[in-house]
Amino acid sequence: MPSVPEFPAPISPAPMMDRDAVSAFLDEAFPQIHHGGPGPVVESVGPMTATMRLPYHERHLRPGGTISGPAMMGLADVALYVAILAQIGPVALAVTTNLSFNFMRKPAQRDLVAEARLFKLGRSLAVGEVLIRSLDREDLVCHATGTYAIPPK
Known part of the structure; x- marks a missing residue:
């Protein structure tokens, strides 16, 4: 099976927030992210990128033993948000305006890893993808x- 094509890395300044700063901001602004079990973990941030991990937990399972679509949707949403925050700083009111998902195959019963990449980061909109x-x-x-x-300054 062919692998996913590699896109050239976007040229952008270094992130304004590092992994620890973004993690601390999420814990402070969104403490509910960890309610009921382990929540997403910021693994890394870079120029226009973020990697997140969702620790495996039975609360993410649906009938049939697969990790649920809503768990993957939440992981993708927060991964894009983290990629944006790393670039622009702690802006709690940056909000999702559109998300589209293609579920490719049944995930294994183990942690999920999400790699987010921004294609556009403007003054009012950011566009990206998550694998x-x-x-x-x-x-x-x-x-x-x-x-x-992205709200106006």
Whole structure:
């Protein structure tokens, strides 16, 4: 099976927030993210990118033993949000305006890893994609694209 094509890395300034700063901001502004079990973890941030991990937990399962679509949707949403925050700083009111998902295959019962990449980061909109895989697996389980509105300064 052919692999996912590599896109050239966008040219952008270094992120304004590092992994620890973004994690601290999420914990402060969105403490509910960890309610009921482990929540998404910021693994890394870079220029126009972020990598998140959703620890495996039975609360994310649906009948049939697969990780639920809503769990993957939430992971993709927060991964794009983290990629944006890393670039622009702690802006709690940057909001999702569109998310689109393609579920590719059943994820394994293990942590999920989401790689977010921004294609456009303007003054009022950010557009990007997220690739989600089961930990230590090559095959995509979900591909998402999204747009966020960034509030005026």
